[in-house]
Amino acid sequence: MTARSKKQPAERTGAESLASTAYERLRFDIISGVFPPETKLLIRELCTRYAIGLSPIREALNRVSRDGLVEHHDQRGFSVTAVTEADLEDITKSRCWANEFALRESIANGDQAWEEAILIAYHRMARLSGPAEQSDAPVDAAWERAHRTFHTSLISACNSKWLIGFCEQLFDAADRYRFLARLQFRGRTQRQNEHRDIMDAVLRRDADQAVQLLLDHFRATLKYSRLEIDRLRGLPKQGPVEPAHSRKKPAPDNAPRARRMAR
Amino acid sequence: MTARSKKQPAERTGAESLASTAYERLRFDIISGVFPPETKLLIRELCTRYAIGLSPIREALNRVSRDGLVEHHDQRGFSVTAVTEADLEDITKSRCWANEFALRESIANGDQAWEEAILIAYHRMARLSGPAEQSDAPVDAAWERAHRTFHTSLISACNSKWLIGFCEQLFDAADRYRFLARLQFRGRTQRQNEHRDIMDAVLRRDADQAVQLLLDHFRATLKYSRLEIDRLRGLPKQGPVEPAHSRKKPAPDNAPRARRMAR
DNA sequence: GTCAACATGAAAATCGATTTTATTGCGCGT
DNA sequence: ACGCGCAATAAAATCGATTTTCATGTTGAC
Structure with missing residues (x-):
């Protein structure tokens, strides 16, 4: 036996820890709305x-809480960050500001590799956009990833890791609102051409136009998402999508809000 | 025994978990340079x-790593983020952008409470500035906190929690560079009047002037910190300030770099 | 009838032992 | 002598048990 049976050279880099995979899954589940806002996240x-x-979960929770998707109170556990119209507007304003700066810098500094990265990111996203049209799939993880990559590629030449990181964080935060809205609207609004127009302007190095289109794109997302917030308000909060583990004592009827964080 | 011996009603709110205190201490120790850049942080x-x-430490490490002060590689542990001139410039550029936007918003929106908060923050900082003049104290934690609070107060009326959070993160990152520089320069550069001038312009609602002064303030920090980076470069990396726990085998002489993260 | 102290149960937080993984030094074959 | 594979060691990662803390419902005194 010449050993070496453990690691295929192909997946050599894929040595992820359980905590990291838990982080990815948890982040995805929160963004995609599996855990509704204000859900208390019970470690068990x-x-x-x-x-x-316990440990990897706890580790993952700490990371997502620094992403702003989850709130942590000492001795009182974790809960999914609430959604409010004010927060949504804050996010949108911030990402407009950050992305405008980053995009202008990118357009000014971007080289050929940057252009090609955008092109590739767009086409990968566009290719996924067709087959995924069926609206019964609640979330197309692959397209979402490609979408994120596309937006990051636009600003990737801004020469600021901090700014890029901030934009990505805001992207995730905004995405959660978008998903919550989609849960109602079922079926994707067709906005692929917005992306194409943005890319065209960027590659044309028309900074003003590109910024204009990108900000409009964000504001459209805002508008789209905002419609849902009012509807969500007043809905009884509930646990994760799969029914919460049966309680020994089914909550008495006079308890309208279940599993809600004390504030 | 009538119990109740445990908690004084005074410190009722101070129910911090060990993980949180560890986070604070760790963050402070990294920012203040107790753990030099690229130090491998051994959990034990x-x-x-x-x-x-182990658990609280690990939790704390995860949080600081999301703050950008520490890097984490799966199965390979944590290490203090390296310092580079490029990173310092990135940080400075980013905080200039972020703070300019936030400050203009603040000046436009700020109410009386905001003005008073700035005033108080300044005076608390100024009061600490006098007695702490002795340069033998490596770090005056109280003044540093007050300094941070002052800068946050300036932009606190910008109506964007995300933006404020971003600025604070950048503040910490820049502070680490400033501390590293101070370790050499021993003795505080007297820049208290810069803060006063900024405050005056802000309270006068002279946005252009305030922004100008604030950005100059940041750039002065950049200039001050940059001087040290070259000096740090090439210095043998070493462990925490207190001598590293004695190794059974004292490293052979041909090993110039000790406890360095593989990259 | 109202409020406060208390008991009870649930969940978070912590610890220490165990498992998994990476790194380093050594021996062997070429 | 040089490189390659293997063993030994150190560290990270994980698990499960235990301790602390909080929340809830109840009882008793005023």
Whole structure:
């Protein structure tokens, strides 16, 4: 036996820890709305859901809480950050500001590799956009990733890792609102051409036009998402999508809000 | 025994978890340069240093890593983020952008409470500035906190939690560079009047002037910190300030770089 | 009838042991 | 002698048990 049976050279880099995979899954589940806003995240439930121990879950929770998707109160656990219209507007304003700067810098500094990266990112996204049209799939993880990559590629030449990181964080935050809205609207609004127009302007190095289109794009997302917030308000908060583990005592009828964080 | 011996009603709100205190201490120690850049952070050593268990340390490390002060590689542990001139310039550029926007918004929106908060923050900082003049104290934690609070207060009326959070993160990152520089220069550069001038312009609602002064302030920090980077470069990297726990085998002489992260 | 102290149960937080993984030094074959 | 594979060691990562803390519902005194 000449050993070496463990690691295929192909996946050599894929040595992820359980905590990291838990982080990815948790972040995705929060953004995609599996855990509705203000849901209390019980460590034990997450353990059984993801089939891993306490420590990695706890580690993952700490990371998402620094992403702003989850709030943490000492001795009182974690809960999904609430959604409010003010927060949505804050996010949109911030990402407009940050992306405008980053995009202008990118257009000024971008080289050929940058242009090609945008082109590739767009086409990968566009290719996924067709087959995924069926609206019964609640979330197309692949397209979402490609979408994120596309937006990052636009500003990737701004020469600021901090700014890029900030934009990505805001992207995730805004995405959560978009997903929440989609849960109602079922079926994707067709906005692929917005992306194409943005890309065209960027590659044309028309900074003003590109910025204009990009900000419009963000504001359209805002408008689209905002419609849902009012509807969400007043809805009884509930646990994760799959029914919460049966309580020994089914909550008495006079408890309209279940599993809500004390504030 | 009528119990109730545990908690004084005074410190009722101070129910911090060990992980949170570890986070604070760790962040402070990294920013203040106790752990030099690129130091490998061994969990066990941190456990003994802070006298707490693995889990809280690990939790704290995850949080600081999301703050950008520490890098994490799966299965390979944590290490203090390296310092580079490019990173320092990135940070400065980013905080100039972010703070300009935030400050203009603040000046436009700020109410009386905002003005008074600035005033108070300044005076608290100024009061600490006098007695702390002795240069033998490596770090005056109280003044540093007040300094941070002052800068945050300036932009606190910008109506964007995201933007404020971003600015604070950048503040910490820049502060680490400033501390590293101070370790050499011993003795504080007297820049208190810069803060006063900024405050005056802000309270006068002279946005252009305030922005000008604030950005100059940041750039002065950049200039001040940059001087040290070249000097740091080439210096043998070493462990925490207190001598590294004695190795059974003292490293052979041909190993110039000790405890360095593989990259 | 109202309020406060108390008991009870649930969840978070912490710890220490165990498992997994990476790194380093050594021996062997070429 | 040089490179390659293997063993030994150190560190990270994970798990499960235990301790602390909070929330809830109840009882008793005023």
